[in-house]
Amino acid sequence: MKSKLFFLLLSLIFYNFCKAQTAPGFKELLDSAMVRDADLKGQLAKNKLTGLDQHKLKDIYLPTLEVSGMAGYLNATTRLISPELNLQPFLEIPEGKYNNNINVSGFSGLAKADAKMLLYSGGKVKYLSKALGEKKLSEDVLLEKTADEVAAVISRAYDQLALVHQSKKVLDEGKRRLDANRKTADKALGYGLITPYDHKKIELAQATLDAKVAEYEGKKELLLTQLEVLTGISKERLRLIDPVLAALALNTPGKTIEDRAEVRALNHGINASGYKIKAEQTWWIPKVQLMASTAYMGLYGARVKSSDNIIPAIPAINYPGRKLDWRPTNLNVFPVFMGGIGFKWEIFDGREGKHAIEKARIDQELLQNQKYDALRKLTLNQANNQSNYDIANAQIALKKKQKEVAGNALVQAEKEFRYGMTKSTQLIEAENDLEMAELDYQNAIFNQRRAAIEVMRSTQELDISKLY
Template sequence: MKTSSKLLLFLLTCFSNKLIAQTAPTFQELVDSALVKDYKLANQRLDIELARIDRKKLNEIYLPNADISGKYAYLNSSSTVVFPQTTLPVLNIPIPEIDGGFNSRANLAKADLNISSVLFSGGKVPALKQALDAKTRAQEVLMEKSEQDIISEVSKAYDQIALLSQVKVLLNENQKRLDINLKTATKALGYGLITKYDFQKVEVAKTQLASKVQEYEGKRALLIQQLNRLTQIPVSRLELIENDLRPFGQPKNLNTIENRAELKALNSGIEAYRHSVKAAQTWWVPKIQAAASLGYLNLFDVKSTAKNALPLIGRPELRADKIELAPSLVLGVGFKWDIFDGLKGKREVQKAKIGVQKAINEKKDAEELLKLNLIKNTTDYENSNAEIKVKQKQMQVAKGALDVAEKEFKVGLVKASDLIGAQADYQTAALDYYQAIFNQRRNAIELLKSTGDLTTQSIQ
């Protein structure tokens, strides 16, 4: 029973995968795939990860630092001592005159364990944390702009495919008309109603139509390759896309730029600079650190030889098997207070304040440019709506003229050149109409970008 269930699950999985492979991707899938694949967006995510690592490093400043060190040394030295005869005070011990040299050698072994930890940073670390948090927020917001650029690029290619689909419909309609008109022209030529020159015009129009069909196929293939580069979705699935080209609905929130990612990022940038000022202002606050040290010292096989017998000892040689100091433990807390640092701290504060002012100026400049851009895109969108109405009317008029020309051609009232001219006028008017819809959609998307409201939901 279990084997049968596993087999059924396997067959269902294979069937679903095959079904997905045979279906065209939705616009949402195209955008999602492009967001995953985009290298610029991937690098922005890595930059945010780097900022988070820097944030963790600031948290870890208060963690203890421990290190172990050790060394061995062989000591060998020669010296000359000239000392006049004297008597030790109080003890009244005579010391004879010393005039000779010493040779000394020894072995030294030393090991240390050092531990230190920051107890108080003077408020600099918390301020730097807040600055990094603001910087990270700015980076995250700027990702929204990159995502909107990707949505806009995918949408443009998707709409271009829809535009080409309308072109294909027009070409197919013209093909049917030319086939019918060619039959009519053939009969008319047989009855002597038209000249051979007029008949050849119909044939030339059919050849030109075949050339336009080939041009259509080339443009569509190029768009499919572009979408493949953006999304990494297989070409076999992209070729199944058949979408309609319709005018864009009325966008919302047309009078504000508050949602623009650039402004949000600049606000976070200003906040980050202000926290940097606070961090720089802590230069004069005392910093406190705790430290501990555990050491081992061993001086062994010590030997010192003089030319003459040493006073008090009575022989020229002094030896020691071992001089050991273990353990050597030091515990303490220290502080550092920069009461005057040569004005370095003051200059850092001044530089940080200048950074704040520059960020404020950049925001004001950006606001002016974004407002101007919003006005331009609003005007372009409204003009494109009016353009659609004009082009639609022209297409309707051209269609009516073509219908009349076809009827008159069948009864011999107009020449083939007049019919072909009417067909060309209708095709041009129809293409202009669909191009106007495409332009309106582009202007609507640019308008949504101007207000910072461009998402896949807002354009579906």
């Protein structure tokens, strides 16, 4: 058993070591960013609240049981005024009124249990449940939009890192050529074929190139920090990434503007507002409820007494009368039970229901206006993105041609400089032209990829598998 545990631990350590030595792929970067993105986390939390609302609405038909109790001291006095007891002709009793105060005191106790259960809501719960379902679908769709935004951010940072890598390769190649030309310049200076000024020009070009290399190293470090913050992956692994820029080819769109997440979310919102209207229209339908209750009432250490005689004095027999003074051990009533079906019918609610219906209709109208405005803006956005994509493709062809021309010009300038037919100034200009043309070509590819991704996002067709 110990040997198996040791082998498992060793395997885990080896796996983590190998993973630490492996460059993360784009999918790993994206998955890590999705987990850490604050907007996605916030939307998922809102989805949980909507799910709780759905469960709460379903549970409205569950019975509720409420138990209550009370204990305290009771002291109550009742004043009773009535005609005097008249026992004539058997006894001689003076005529008058019976005027007495009856006092009840003692420690009281009360316990009660109430059970309620909704049987029929007039259809309101059904429509509200459908409205919440549409709201949940709307929130799920918006998650797609946020996920696409996260993918676009990570893709841009990844392509920027690739652009920096390609730029560094261009600069390294230029540095290699300048080093070779420096050796030629050293010989030419020794033979007196060039002036010291021309020789210094090449040294200045080398220093300028070193400064550009340092600048691109700073940009690379900034991009690595950005990716580390977005994904949580260490810089040590991120430094192992060696991405390459390549133009993206787009297929014919299979979707339309209507498939955009914003439009689909608004459609679900409009459907939800329609159900909300139907729910509010049920205000006048009676609601039916099942009810049952049981109670216990008790009085302990009680005393019931009267201020005057409850049996009047009878002078004829010399009877002085008698007051009430009763001390029962306890009095209790149990069970007090009630059960049945009740209903509530709002025949007139002060136009509150009508106002709620109008408000729900206005909310639906606002959503319809938002959808109309979104469709117009998204249509213009799609056209703009497609135009940018076409321009970016044309720029790639142009920059590629410029790079070929600059490369041929540098080859010619190097030959002429080697044979002393031209000065170092022309050579450096040709070197700078090629360097700029190669960097412009890489930037054109970067811009084309950005335009292609935006075209895919225009119809909610961003497919990560086509990017890397």
